Amino acid sequence: MPDNTLRARDEAFWQTFADRYEVEPGPINLENGYFGRMSRTVVEEYQRNIELINRSNSVYVRQRFEQGDSLKIRAQLARLIGVSADSIALTRNATEGLQSLIRNYNLLQPGDQVLISDLEYDTVKGAMRWLARHRGVEVIEIEHTHPASYDSLLSTYRDAFIRYPRLKLMALTHVTHRTGLVMPVQAIAAAAREHGIDVILDGAHALGQIEFDLTELGIAFAGFNLHKWIGAPLTLGFIYIAPERLADIDPDMGEVHYPVTDIRARTSYSTPNIPALLTLPLVLEEHWAMGGAGAKGARLNYLRNRWVGAVRQLPGIEVMTPDDPRLYCGITSMRFSRHTDQQLMVERLLKEYNLFTVTRSGAACGPCIRITPGLITTADDIDALSKALTELR
Protein backbone atom coordinates (compact mmCIF):
# COMPACT_ATOMS: atom_id res chain seq x y z
CA MET A 1 0.00 0.00 0.00
CA PRO A 2 1.51 3.37 -1.00
CA ASP A 3 2.43 5.95 1.59
CA ASN A 4 -0.78 7.74 2.64
CA THR A 5 0.80 11.19 2.80
CA LEU A 6 2.20 10.92 -0.72
CA ARG A 7 -1.01 9.53 -2.11
CA ALA A 8 -3.06 12.24 -0.37
CA ARG A 9 -1.73 14.78 -2.88
CA ASP A 10 -1.98 12.54 -5.96
CA GLU A 11 -4.87 14.21 -7.83
CA ALA A 12 -4.81 11.57 -10.59
CA PHE A 13 -5.39 8.82 -8.03
CA TRP A 14 -8.24 10.72 -6.37
CA GLN A 15 -9.80 11.49 -9.74
CA THR A 16 -9.95 7.75 -10.46
CA PHE A 17 -11.46 7.29 -7.02
CA ALA A 18 -14.03 10.06 -7.68
CA ASP A 19 -15.03 8.40 -10.94
CA ARG A 20 -16.59 5.62 -8.88
CA TYR A 21 -19.24 8.01 -7.55
CA GLU A 22 -22.36 9.50 -9.14
CA VAL A 23 -22.63 13.21 -8.43
CA GLU A 24 -25.64 15.43 -9.06
CA PRO A 25 -24.62 18.62 -10.90
CA GLY A 26 -24.69 21.58 -8.55
CA PRO A 27 -22.53 23.57 -6.18
CA ILE A 28 -19.13 22.40 -4.96
CA ASN A 29 -20.06 20.48 -1.83
CA LEU A 30 -17.91 21.44 1.14
CA GLU A 31 -20.48 20.15 3.62
CA ASN A 32 -19.56 16.46 3.54
CA GLY A 33 -19.80 16.21 7.32
CA TYR A 34 -23.51 15.42 7.25
CA PHE A 35 -23.10 12.07 5.54
CA GLY A 36 -20.86 10.54 2.91
CA ARG A 37 -21.72 9.36 -0.57
CA MET A 38 -21.94 5.67 -1.38
CA SER A 39 -19.87 4.52 -4.33
CA ARG A 40 -21.73 3.41 -7.45
CA THR A 41 -20.97 -0.25 -6.71
CA VAL A 42 -22.33 0.14 -3.18
CA VAL A 43 -25.52 1.76 -4.50
CA GLU A 44 -25.96 -1.15 -6.93
CA GLU A 45 -25.38 -3.70 -4.17
CA TYR A 46 -27.84 -1.85 -1.94
CA GLN A 47 -30.45 -1.91 -4.70
CA ARG A 48 -29.85 -5.65 -5.22
CA ASN A 49 -30.31 -6.23 -1.50
CA ILE A 50 -33.54 -4.22 -1.40
CA GLU A 51 -34.85 -6.41 -4.21
CA LEU A 52 -33.61 -9.63 -2.57
CA ILE A 53 -35.24 -8.86 0.77
CA ASN A 54 -38.41 -7.69 -0.91
CA ARG A 55 -38.61 -10.93 -2.95
CA SER A 56 -37.64 -13.37 -0.25
CA ASN A 57 -39.22 -11.52 2.68
CA SER A 58 -39.00 -13.18 6.09
CA VAL A 59 -37.83 -16.51 4.64
CA TYR A 60 -34.36 -15.11 3.95
CA VAL A 61 -34.32 -12.88 6.99
CA ARG A 62 -35.31 -15.58 9.49
CA GLN A 63 -33.26 -18.37 7.92
CA ARG A 64 -30.12 -16.58 6.77
CA PHE A 65 -29.86 -13.02 8.04
CA GLU A 66 -30.57 -13.49 11.74
CA GLN A 67 -28.48 -16.64 12.15
CA GLY A 68 -25.64 -15.88 9.79
CA ASP A 69 -25.24 -12.56 7.97
CA SER A 70 -25.84 -10.32 10.97
CA LEU A 71 -23.19 -12.16 13.02
CA LYS A 72 -20.63 -11.83 10.24
CA ILE A 73 -21.43 -8.12 9.93
CA ARG A 74 -20.87 -7.60 13.66
CA ALA A 75 -17.47 -9.30 13.38
CA GLN A 76 -16.52 -7.03 10.46
CA LEU A 77 -17.56 -3.92 12.39
CA ALA A 78 -15.57 -5.07 15.39
CA ARG A 79 -12.47 -5.21 13.18
CA LEU A 80 -13.01 -1.55 12.27
CA ILE A 81 -12.30 -0.51 15.85
CA GLY A 82 -10.06 -3.43 16.84
CA VAL A 83 -12.40 -5.11 19.35
CA SER A 84 -14.21 -8.44 19.67
CA ALA A 85 -17.55 -9.06 17.96
CA ASP A 86 -19.36 -9.71 21.24
CA SER A 87 -18.65 -6.11 22.31
CA ILE A 88 -20.60 -4.66 19.36
CA ALA A 89 -24.36 -4.12 18.96
CA LEU A 90 -26.00 -2.68 15.86
CA THR A 91 -28.06 0.50 16.05
CA ARG A 92 -29.75 2.75 13.48
CA ASN A 93 -27.43 5.70 14.00
CA ALA A 94 -24.99 7.20 16.50
CA THR A 95 -27.64 9.06 18.50
CA GLU A 96 -29.67 5.94 19.22
CA GLY A 97 -26.59 4.12 20.51
CA LEU A 98 -25.17 6.99 22.55
CA GLN A 99 -28.54 7.75 24.13
CA SER A 100 -28.98 4.10 25.02
CA LEU A 101 -25.55 4.08 26.73
CA ILE A 102 -26.36 7.28 28.64
CA ARG A 103 -29.91 6.24 29.59
CA ASN A 104 -28.90 2.78 30.76
CA TYR A 105 -25.64 3.53 32.57
CA ASN A 106 -26.54 2.19 35.98
CA LEU A 107 -23.82 3.46 38.34
CA LEU A 108 -25.34 6.89 39.01
CA GLN A 109 -26.79 7.81 42.39
CA PRO A 110 -28.87 10.91 43.12
CA GLY A 111 -26.48 13.75 43.89
CA ASP A 112 -23.76 12.49 41.54
CA GLN A 113 -22.50 14.81 38.82
CA VAL A 114 -22.21 14.23 35.07
CA LEU A 115 -20.16 16.34 32.66
CA ILE A 116 -20.66 17.76 29.18
CA SER A 117 -18.84 20.50 27.29
CA ASP A 118 -19.94 23.09 24.74
CA LEU A 119 -18.55 20.85 21.99
CA GLU A 120 -20.81 17.83 22.48
CA TYR A 121 -23.49 17.00 19.93
CA ASP A 122 -26.93 18.30 20.93
CA THR A 123 -28.61 14.90 21.16
CA VAL A 124 -25.86 13.78 23.56
CA LYS A 125 -26.20 16.95 25.62
CA GLY A 126 -29.96 16.42 25.72
CA ALA A 127 -29.58 12.87 26.99
CA MET A 128 -27.12 13.94 29.69
CA ARG A 129 -29.52 16.69 30.79
CA TRP A 130 -32.31 14.10 30.83
CA LEU A 131 -30.27 12.23 33.46
CA ALA A 132 -30.69 15.22 35.78
CA ARG A 133 -34.46 14.90 35.69
CA HIS A 134 -34.62 11.12 35.81
CA ARG A 135 -31.65 10.12 37.99
CA GLY A 136 -31.40 13.15 40.23
CA VAL A 137 -27.86 13.94 39.12
CA GLU A 138 -26.39 17.38 38.55
CA VAL A 139 -25.21 18.24 35.03
CA ILE A 140 -21.95 20.18 34.93
CA GLU A 141 -21.50 22.08 31.67
CA ILE A 142 -18.02 23.36 30.88
CA GLU A 143 -16.72 25.51 28.04
CA HIS A 144 -13.43 25.06 26.26
CA THR A 145 -11.07 27.98 25.92
CA HIS A 146 -10.39 29.40 22.48
CA PRO A 147 -8.08 28.96 20.68
CA ALA A 148 -7.76 25.44 21.99
CA SER A 149 -4.47 23.67 22.52
CA TYR A 150 -3.68 20.13 23.59
CA ASP A 151 -2.78 21.40 27.06
CA SER A 152 -5.76 23.74 27.40
CA LEU A 153 -8.19 20.96 26.52
CA LEU A 154 -6.62 18.61 29.00
CA SER A 155 -6.35 21.19 31.77
CA THR A 156 -9.99 22.26 31.31
CA TYR A 157 -10.96 18.68 32.07
CA ARG A 158 -8.43 18.26 34.88
CA ASP A 159 -9.73 21.45 36.52
CA ALA A 160 -13.32 20.25 36.23
CA PHE A 161 -12.43 16.86 37.72
CA ILE A 162 -10.95 18.61 40.77
CA ARG A 163 -13.64 21.25 41.05
CA TYR A 164 -16.54 18.78 40.85
CA PRO A 165 -15.58 15.81 43.03
CA ARG A 166 -18.95 14.09 42.61
CA LEU A 167 -18.44 13.59 38.87
CA LYS A 168 -19.12 9.97 37.85
CA LEU A 169 -19.79 10.12 34.13
CA MET A 170 -18.85 12.34 31.19
CA ALA A 171 -19.57 12.56 27.49
CA LEU A 172 -16.60 13.15 25.21
CA THR A 173 -16.76 13.85 21.49
CA HIS A 174 -13.79 12.48 19.58
CA VAL A 175 -14.29 14.95 16.69
CA THR A 176 -16.69 17.78 17.37
CA HIS A 177 -19.15 18.56 14.60
CA ARG A 178 -18.91 22.27 15.47
CA THR A 179 -15.28 23.02 14.63
CA GLY A 180 -13.74 19.66 13.72
CA LEU A 181 -11.52 19.83 16.80
CA VAL A 182 -10.10 16.40 17.61
CA MET A 183 -10.05 15.75 21.35
CA PRO A 184 -6.99 14.19 23.01
CA VAL A 185 -9.19 11.27 24.00
CA GLN A 186 -6.50 9.03 25.46
CA ALA A 187 -5.13 11.70 27.82
CA ILE A 188 -8.59 12.91 28.87
CA ALA A 189 -9.83 9.36 29.48
CA ALA A 190 -6.72 8.59 31.56
CA ALA A 191 -7.26 11.72 33.68
CA ALA A 192 -10.94 10.83 34.08
CA ARG A 193 -10.00 7.33 35.21
CA GLU A 194 -7.76 8.75 37.95
CA HIS A 195 -10.89 10.44 39.33
CA GLY A 196 -13.13 7.39 38.92
CA ILE A 197 -15.09 9.03 36.07
CA ASP A 198 -16.46 6.94 33.21
CA VAL A 199 -16.38 8.28 29.65
CA ILE A 200 -18.97 7.70 26.94
CA LEU A 201 -17.25 8.47 23.65
CA ASP A 202 -19.12 9.95 20.70
CA GLY A 203 -17.18 8.58 17.73
CA ALA A 204 -19.62 9.67 15.01
CA HIS A 205 -17.16 11.86 13.15
CA ALA A 206 -13.99 9.95 14.01
CA LEU A 207 -14.84 6.56 12.54
CA GLY A 208 -13.38 6.21 9.07
CA GLN A 209 -11.27 9.37 9.02
CA ILE A 210 -9.09 8.85 12.12
CA GLU A 211 -7.20 5.68 12.96
CA PHE A 212 -7.72 4.73 16.60
CA ASP A 213 -7.79 1.74 18.89
CA LEU A 214 -10.48 1.98 21.56
CA THR A 215 -8.54 -0.17 24.01
CA GLU A 216 -5.48 2.05 23.63
CA LEU A 217 -7.68 5.10 24.08
CA GLY A 218 -8.94 3.57 27.34
CA ILE A 219 -12.59 3.83 26.31
CA ALA A 220 -15.19 1.38 27.63
CA PHE A 221 -18.37 2.88 26.10
CA ALA A 222 -18.75 4.36 22.62
CA GLY A 223 -21.28 5.01 19.87
CA PHE A 224 -20.74 5.38 16.12
CA ASN A 225 -22.56 5.71 12.83
CA LEU A 226 -21.50 4.32 9.48
CA HIS A 227 -22.80 6.93 7.09
CA LYS A 228 -20.20 9.65 7.52
CA TRP A 229 -16.72 8.43 6.61
CA ILE A 230 -17.31 4.72 6.09
CA GLY A 231 -19.61 5.26 3.09
CA ALA A 232 -22.44 2.96 4.16
CA PRO A 233 -26.12 3.49 3.37
CA LEU A 234 -27.94 5.75 5.84
CA THR A 235 -29.58 4.19 8.94
CA LEU A 236 -26.65 2.21 10.33
CA GLY A 237 -24.64 2.61 13.50
CA PHE A 238 -23.33 0.59 16.41
CA ILE A 239 -22.26 0.75 20.02
CA TYR A 240 -19.25 -0.66 21.79
CA ILE A 241 -19.20 -1.75 25.42
CA ALA A 242 -16.02 -3.27 26.87
CA PRO A 243 -17.04 -6.83 27.83
CA GLU A 244 -15.91 -6.41 31.44
CA ARG A 245 -18.17 -3.33 31.75
CA LEU A 246 -21.32 -4.81 30.21
CA ALA A 247 -23.04 -5.13 33.59
CA ASP A 248 -22.75 -1.35 34.09
CA ILE A 249 -25.18 -0.71 31.23
CA ASP A 250 -28.70 -2.06 31.82
CA PRO A 251 -30.67 -3.80 29.09
CA ASP A 252 -32.56 -1.10 27.21
CA MET A 253 -36.01 -0.54 28.72
CA GLY A 254 -36.28 -4.07 30.06
CA GLU A 255 -35.23 -5.61 26.75
CA VAL A 256 -35.65 -9.43 26.96
CA HIS A 257 -34.96 -10.78 23.47
CA TYR A 258 -31.32 -11.43 24.33
CA PRO A 259 -29.85 -12.67 27.63
CA VAL A 260 -28.54 -10.04 30.01
CA THR A 261 -25.01 -11.16 29.17
CA ASP A 262 -25.49 -10.22 25.49
CA ILE A 263 -24.65 -6.65 24.45
CA ARG A 264 -27.48 -6.74 21.94
CA ALA A 265 -29.90 -6.37 24.87
CA ARG A 266 -28.49 -2.81 25.29
CA THR A 267 -30.20 -1.52 22.16
CA SER A 268 -33.84 -1.42 21.20
CA TYR A 269 -35.04 -4.59 19.53
CA SER A 270 -36.62 -3.62 16.23
CA THR A 271 -36.63 -4.42 12.55
CA PRO A 272 -33.44 -2.90 11.13
CA ASN A 273 -32.73 -1.76 7.59
CA ILE A 274 -31.74 -5.26 6.50
CA PRO A 275 -30.81 -4.38 2.88
CA ALA A 276 -28.49 -1.66 4.21
CA LEU A 277 -26.90 -4.08 6.65
CA LEU A 278 -26.43 -6.67 3.91
CA THR A 279 -24.56 -4.03 1.91
CA LEU A 280 -22.02 -3.48 4.68
CA PRO A 281 -19.57 -6.24 3.69
CA LEU A 282 -19.00 -4.54 0.32
CA VAL A 283 -18.78 -1.10 1.96
CA LEU A 284 -16.11 -2.36 4.34
CA GLU A 285 -14.27 -4.22 1.59
CA GLU A 286 -14.03 -0.93 -0.35
CA HIS A 287 -13.02 0.95 2.81
CA TRP A 288 -10.13 -1.44 3.49
CA ALA A 289 -9.14 -1.77 -0.18
CA MET A 290 -8.51 1.97 -0.46
CA GLY A 291 -6.45 2.03 2.73
CA GLY A 292 -9.06 2.54 5.45
CA ALA A 293 -9.15 5.53 7.80
CA GLY A 294 -5.41 6.12 7.34
CA ALA A 295 -5.76 6.84 3.62
CA LYS A 296 -9.07 8.71 3.90
CA GLY A 297 -7.85 10.82 6.80
CA ALA A 298 -4.59 11.71 5.04
CA ARG A 299 -6.47 12.94 1.96
CA LEU A 300 -8.98 14.96 4.00
CA ASN A 301 -6.15 16.49 6.07
CA TYR A 302 -4.28 17.41 2.90
CA LEU A 303 -7.32 19.21 1.49
CA ARG A 304 -7.92 20.91 4.85
CA ASN A 305 -4.32 22.09 5.12
CA ARG A 306 -4.42 23.39 1.55
CA TRP A 307 -7.13 26.00 2.32
CA VAL A 308 -6.14 26.64 5.94
CA GLY A 309 -2.54 27.26 4.87
CA ALA A 310 -3.73 29.73 2.21
CA VAL A 311 -5.96 31.86 4.46
CA ARG A 312 -5.05 31.45 8.12
CA GLN A 313 -2.81 34.52 8.28
CA LEU A 314 -5.15 36.82 6.34
CA PRO A 315 -6.70 39.71 8.26
CA GLY A 316 -10.47 39.26 8.41
CA ILE A 317 -10.29 35.48 8.64
CA GLU A 318 -10.19 33.45 11.82
CA VAL A 319 -9.61 29.74 11.48
CA MET A 320 -11.10 28.27 14.65
CA THR A 321 -9.39 24.90 14.62
CA PRO A 322 -5.72 24.68 15.65
CA ASP A 323 -2.91 23.39 13.43
CA ASP A 324 -1.54 20.94 16.02
CA PRO A 325 -1.72 17.67 14.03
CA ARG A 326 -3.12 15.92 17.11
CA LEU A 327 -6.12 18.27 17.15
CA TYR A 328 -7.47 18.51 13.63
CA CYS A 329 -8.89 16.34 10.88
CA GLY A 330 -10.61 17.06 7.56
CA ILE A 331 -13.36 19.20 9.10
CA THR A 332 -12.32 22.73 10.08
CA SER A 333 -14.30 25.85 10.91
CA MET A 334 -13.55 29.50 10.25
CA ARG A 335 -15.29 32.82 10.50
CA PHE A 336 -15.12 36.15 8.75
CA SER A 337 -14.06 38.30 11.68
CA ARG A 338 -15.11 41.59 10.06
CA HIS A 339 -18.63 40.30 9.36
CA THR A 340 -21.16 39.67 12.10
CA ASP A 341 -23.56 37.40 10.21
CA GLN A 342 -21.80 34.16 9.26
CA GLN A 343 -25.01 32.76 7.75
CA LEU A 344 -25.04 35.64 5.30
CA MET A 345 -21.46 34.76 4.36
CA VAL A 346 -22.47 31.14 3.76
CA GLU A 347 -25.16 32.44 1.43
CA ARG A 348 -22.62 34.63 -0.38
CA LEU A 349 -20.21 31.69 -0.72
CA LEU A 350 -23.02 29.82 -2.44
CA LYS A 351 -24.42 32.62 -4.60
CA GLU A 352 -21.19 34.27 -5.63
CA TYR A 353 -18.78 31.32 -5.67
CA ASN A 354 -20.96 28.20 -6.02
CA LEU A 355 -19.53 26.79 -2.78
CA PHE A 356 -21.85 24.89 -0.43
CA THR A 357 -20.95 25.23 3.28
CA VAL A 358 -22.86 25.43 6.55
CA THR A 359 -22.81 27.56 9.71
CA ARG A 360 -22.41 25.99 13.12
CA SER A 361 -23.21 27.64 16.44
CA GLY A 362 -23.25 26.47 20.03
CA ALA A 363 -19.50 26.38 20.62
CA ALA A 364 -18.26 28.84 23.26
CA CYS A 365 -15.90 30.25 20.62
CA GLY A 366 -18.95 31.56 18.71
CA PRO A 367 -20.70 30.98 15.39
CA CYS A 368 -18.55 29.73 12.56
CA ILE A 369 -18.62 28.32 9.05
CA ARG A 370 -17.82 24.64 8.84
CA ILE A 371 -15.81 23.51 5.85
CA THR A 372 -15.82 19.78 5.24
CA PRO A 373 -14.18 18.44 2.10
CA GLY A 374 -15.16 14.96 1.00
CA LEU A 375 -13.24 12.17 -0.65
CA ILE A 376 -14.20 13.37 -4.11
CA THR A 377 -13.29 17.00 -3.42
CA THR A 378 -10.42 18.11 -5.67
CA ALA A 379 -7.48 20.42 -5.03
CA ASP A 380 -9.11 22.82 -7.54
CA ASP A 381 -12.30 22.89 -5.45
CA ILE A 382 -10.21 23.79 -2.43
CA ASP A 383 -8.36 26.50 -4.33
CA ALA A 384 -11.72 27.95 -5.36
CA LEU A 385 -12.60 28.08 -1.66
CA SER A 386 -9.33 29.79 -0.73
CA LYS A 387 -9.90 32.40 -3.45
CA ALA A 388 -13.48 33.01 -2.27
CA LEU A 389 -12.47 33.37 1.38
CA THR A 390 -9.67 35.74 0.42
CA GLU A 391 -11.98 37.95 -1.63
CA LEU A 392 -14.98 37.89 0.70
CA ARG A 393 -13.14 38.73 3.90
Ligand SMILES: Cc1ncc(COP(=O)(O)O)c(C=O)c1O
Ligand atom coordinates in the same frame (compact mmCIF):
# COMPACT_ATOMS: atom_id res chain seq x y z
C1 LIG B 1 -20.31 14.48 16.73
C2 LIG B 1 -21.63 13.87 16.34
N1 LIG B 1 -22.23 13.04 17.19
C3 LIG B 1 -23.40 12.45 16.91
C4 LIG B 1 -24.02 12.67 15.71
C5 LIG B 1 -25.35 12.02 15.44
O1 LIG B 1 -25.21 11.04 14.49
P1 LIG B 1 -26.49 10.29 13.91
O2 LIG B 1 -27.12 11.23 12.94
O3 LIG B 1 -25.96 9.05 13.31
O4 LIG B 1 -27.40 10.02 15.06
C6 LIG B 1 -23.43 13.52 14.77
C7 LIG B 1 -24.09 13.77 13.48
O5 LIG B 1 -23.74 14.62 12.72
C8 LIG B 1 -22.20 14.13 15.10
O6 LIG B 1 -21.60 14.97 14.26
